[in-house]
Amino acid sequence: MDQPLLEMRNVNTHYGAVHILKDVELAIYPGELVCLLGGNASGKSTTLKTLLGMVTPTSGEVVLDGEVVTGQPTSYLVERGVTMVPENRRLFKRLSVKENLELGAYLRDDADGIDADMERVFSMFPRVKERLGQRAGTLSGGEQQMVAMGRALMAQPRVLLMDEPSMGLAPALVQTNFELIQQIHNEGIAIFIVEQNANMALSIADRGWVLQTGRVVLDDTADALLANPDLRRSYLGET
Amino acid sequence: MTTAMRGSGAGRTNVDRFLTVIKVVLIGVIVIGLLAFIAQQISPGNGFAKWTHDGEAASRLTGAQFKGLVVSGLSQGAMYGLIALGYSMVYGVLGFINFAHGEVFMVGAFTGFIMANKFDDAGWWDGAIFIPAVLITILTCTLVAMATAVIMERVAYRPLRGSPRIIPLITSIGVSFFIQNAVILLFGAGAKSYPSNPDWLQDARTLGVGSFHIVSLKGTQIVVILVAAASMYGLWHFVERTKTGKAMRAVAEDKEIASLMGINVNRTIVTTFAVGGAMAGIAGILWGLLFRSVIATTGFLPGIKAFTAAVVGGVGNLGGAMAGGVSLGAAEALAPLTLLEPLGVNGVSQLRDAVAFTLLILVLLVKPTGLFGERLSAEDRA
Numbered sequence: 001m002d003q004p005l006l007e008m009r010n011v012n013t014h015y016g017a018v019h020i021l022k023d024v025e026l027a028i029y030p031g032e033l034v035c036l037l038g039g040n041a042s043g044k045s046t047t048l049k050t051l052l053g054m055v056t057p058t059s060g061e062v063v064l065d066g067e068v069v070t071g072q073p074t075s076y077l078v079e080r081g082v083t084m085v086p087e088n089r090r091l092f093k094r095l096s097v098k099e100n101l102e103l104g105a106y107l108r109d110d111a112d113g114i115d116a117d118m119e120r121v122f123s124m125f126p127r128v129k130e131r132l133g134q135r136a137g138t139l140s141g142g143e144q145q146m147v148a149m150g151r152a153l154m155a156q157p158r159v160l161l162m163d164e165p166s167m168g169l170a171p172a173l174v175q176t177n178f179e180l181i182q183q184i185h186n187e188g189i190a191i192f193i194v195e196q197n198a199n200m201a202l203s204i205a206d207r208g209w210v211l212q213t214g215r216v217v218l219d220d221t222a223d224a225l226l227a228n229p230d231l232r233r234s235y236l237g238e239t
Numbered sequence: 240m241t242t243a244m245r246g247s248g249a250g251r252t253n254v255d256r257f258l259t260v261i262k263v264v265l266i267g268v269i270v271i272g273l274l275a276f277i278a279q280q281i282s283p284g285n286g287f288a289k290w291t292h293d294g295e296a297a298s299r300l301t302g303a304q305f306k307g308l309v310v311s312g313l314s315q316g317a318m319y320g321l322i323a324l325g326y327s328m329v330y331g332v333l334g335f336i337n338f339a340h341g342e343v344f345m346v347g348a349f350t351g352f353i354m355a356n357k358f359d360d361a362g363w364w365d366g367a368i369f370i371p372a373v374l375i376t377i378l379t380c381t382l383v384a385m386a387t388a389v390i391m392e393r394v395a396y397r398p399l400r401g402s403p404r405i406i407p408l409i410t411s412i413g414v415s416f417f418i419q420n421a422v423i424l425l426f427g428a429g430a431k432s433y434p435s436n437p438d439w440l441q442d443a444r445t446l447g448v449g450s451f452h453i454v455s456l457k458g459t460q461i462v463v464i465l466v467a468a469a470s471m472y473g474l475w476h477f478v479e480r481t482k483t484g485k486a487m488r489a490v491a492e493d494k495e496i497a498s499l500m501g502i503n504v505n506r507t508i509v510t511t512f513a514v515g516g517a518m519a520g521i522a523g524i525l526w527g528l529l530f531r532s533v534i535a536t537t538g539f540l541p542g543i544k545a546f547t548a549a550v551v552g553g554v555g556n557l558g559g560a561m562a563g564g565v566s567l568g569a570a571e572a573l574a575p576l577t578l579l580e581p582l583g584v585n586g587v588s589q590l591r592d593a594v595a596f597t598l599l600i601l602v603l604l605v606k607p608t609g610l611f612g613e614r615l616s617a618e619d620r621a
Contacts, residue, residue: 052499075501090496092489103489106482107501155501 003066005030005190006051006082006159011060013043013050020046021057022214028159028192033185035193035201035222037231038211044194045087047211048161051192052084053077079107081158087167089148093137097128097147100136104154114154121150124183142173149180159190166197178204202226262604265597272578276300279581291583300576306454308572314460314529316568317467321522322545323552323560324474325388325515331491331555332511335404339391339414341542343516347384347523348533349422352431354379355527359434369437377466377524384520385513387418392512397505415538422535433531440528463525470521471561474514478557487511491555540592544571547599553612562611571595 004027013021021043028034038044049055051062053074062070064080083104092100101121105114122129125146131139136147145165152160165181166174174197182204185191195201202208202222210218210231218225225231279288279297288297322344329337354376358364363372395414399407435441440458447453478484489497490507498504526541527533544567552563574594575587584590602609 054495054498074498075503078499078501084499086496086499090493092492092496094492095485095488099485099488102482103485103497103500103502106486151500 002029004028004063005065006192007063008047008051009061009063011050011057011062013046013055013057015046020214021050024060024211024214024216026209026216028190030158031185031188031190032206033181033191033193033204035195035205035208036211037195037198037201037208037225039196041213042211043214044211045163046214048084048163048194051077051161052082075107078155081156082161083152083155083157083159084161084163085148085152085165087163089144091136091139091144091147091151094135096133097136097139098132100147100151101128101154104151105156108154108156113156117154117156121153124153125150125180141169142176145169145173145177146180149184153184153189157189159192160184162191162193164195165193166195166200174200198225198231258604261600265601265604268582269578272574272582275581276577288581291581293583297581303455304576307456308576309569310454310456310460312569312572313565314463314467314568315572316548316565317464318522318525318529318564319541319545319548319568320561320564321467321470321518321525322541323548323564324471324518324557326546326549327552327554327557327560328487328511328515330549332487332508333396333400333407335407336411336546336554337391337396338408338411338542338546339395339418340388340411340515340519341538341545342415342418343384343388343391343538344519344523344526344541344545345422345533345535345538346387346418347380347520348527348537349426349431349523350380350383350520351376351524351527352433352533355433364434365437369440373528377521380524381517381520384523385516388512388516388519389509392509397508415542419535419538426535428535430532430534433527433533436528436531459529463529466521466525470518474518475557477514483507483510544592544595547595550599550609551602553609556609556611559609559611563609566610567595567598570598 007027008024011021011024012019024043024047026036026047036044036047046055050057053062053069053072053076056071060070061068064077064082069077069080092103095103101118102114105117108114127143128146128150131143131147136144139147162181165177169177178200181191181193185204193201193205202225205222207221208218208225209216210225218228218231220228275287275291278285280299282288283299284296289295291297322340325340325343326336329335329340355364355372358372358376363369391414395410396407399410436459440462443455443457444461445452445455478487486497486502486507487510489500489502490504490511494504497507522541526537545564548563548567549560550563551567552559552561554560571591571594575590579587579590579594606612
């Protein structure tokens with residue numbers, strides 16, 4: 001395979017004295033859809049924060065396109081195509097839908113390109129266009145999810161990190177949400193899903209890792225993980 | 240807090256009952272005062288007026304007097320509004336009340352005093368050359384006040400980022416004392432006078448169409464109202480229409496996600512202080528032009544009033560801060576003569592400050608979020 005787009009090499013992260021990530025190795029290749037599974041407090045969020053430069057690892061490296069970016073600010077990574085859709089969407093509720101989308105493109109100054117991407121978001125999510133002037137907080141959960149994804153797309157990501165996309169959503173919405181993720185993936189954007197809902201994530205992912213108390217314990221293709229008896233026991237609720 | 244307003248009998252404490260009593264009394268005073276005022280305007284010698292004025296007839300307020308009160312209320316209110324913007328913006332972004340903001344206003348007024356006297360010595364504070372001189376003065380005051388606010392953030396508040404909100408709040412009181420005393424140390428504790436304004440600025444003018452006179456006001460009042468309106472428009476445009484303004488609103492709502500968008504949160508906070516400081520600086524020089532006197536404690540009362548205005552309008556809401564400032568100024572100017580005098584209260588012109596803070600209490604009792612404030616959801620408050 002060619003060079004990974006984003007990787008973590010032997011990363012250790014501490015919060016104070018607490019050792020959160022232990023020798024984590026991950027590699028995301030261009031255009032693939034991968035997932036990181038893990039229960040509560042397994043270190044999933046810390047992995048995302050470390051990838052985005054919001055947390056600096058105590059040792060190891062975060063590498064983007066072969067360049068070591070450990071210690072760079074978040075804006076450096078966002079500018080170079082790493083974007084996250086946060087857990088629970090976290091839209092700017094008091095700002096309009098349009099302003100939310102514009103903030104996604106905050107670091108860009110190519111007005112034409114921004115307009116074109118705005119149109120691209122509208123064509124993917126026609127509902128968003130109807131709601132442009134409305135405050136984001138007044139939208140339904142599903143519409144907010146679309147705006148959150150649209151906002152991330154406005155940054156022209158090459159890899160989209162998704163933090164718990166199924167968290168707190170009604171089952172029907174979870175389904176829609178994963179369809180939206182696949183739709184974005186079809187545009188050639190690499191996607192890294194961090195999830196507790198292993199079943200749903202593995203049904204669309206190519207590969208996955210399982211994180212347990214800060215350590216990667218499984219690293220395999222989605223099919224193999226789905227068939228793995230340990231995983232079935234821990235995450236799919238089978239005994 | 241709001242249970243007092245929703246009160247359905249059950250679960251009401253004595254505090255709630257006490258607050259309800261205060262609310263009823265305050266609203267009662269306003270209604271009776273207003274009715275007495277109307278009665279007095281129709282017939283100064285009516286029974287109620289005689290009863291409240293020891294048997295004398297009340298004196299009717301003339302139209303010109305009333306308009307004069309409105310104008311002075313508006314010009315003072317415009318300055319409260321300008322200062323209130325700074326309280327509101329900092330509260331919006333950092334969630335604490337910067338009590339040293341009144342001192343930024345005072346620094347603006349002091350800078351104006353220094354500049355105006357320098358220009359006066361050079362003979363520029365008169366005639367047509369006064370216009371460029373006063374423009375340069377306004378600009379300098381704005382910049383100095385801006386710098387004061389930015390340094391304040393950097394030195395006093397940034398090291399406290401992430402600590403409980405009560406800590407920067409108390410620090411701001413300390414900063415306030417520090418700046419006041421620094422000014423006393425540098426310039427002495429006495430009152431400083433601005434040079435006289437040119438006659439053409441000081442003179443009263445009558446606005447009107449032909450022989451129909453709308454209102455008569457001093458040139459300085461016109462300047463204050465125009466400059467304040469232009470600054471408020473500029474600020475509104477900045478916050479609502481520019482990219483930096485959008486970033487500011489994003490930071491006010493969710494710092495973590497704002498930084499995820501690539502917004503530099505620290506720089507945005509500095510910008511907030513700078514813009515708030517600029518507004519206070521403009522208010523400072525306008526205050527100087529209007530009252531032509533400044534002292535190290537000049538910032539205290541207008542600062543507290545502007546804070547009141549921000550709360551009255553709904554803290555964190557910029558339109559509310561402006562509206563709150565103007566309503567507070569108007570209430571302060573009008574209420575003594577239109578509500579209290581008809582009730583036979585003595586020495587009403589001394590009661591302006593009491594009116595301002597009573598208005599604050601009334602708004603907090605009736606609509607705790609302020610006139611234009613939104614109810615904070617639980618997650619916003621967290």
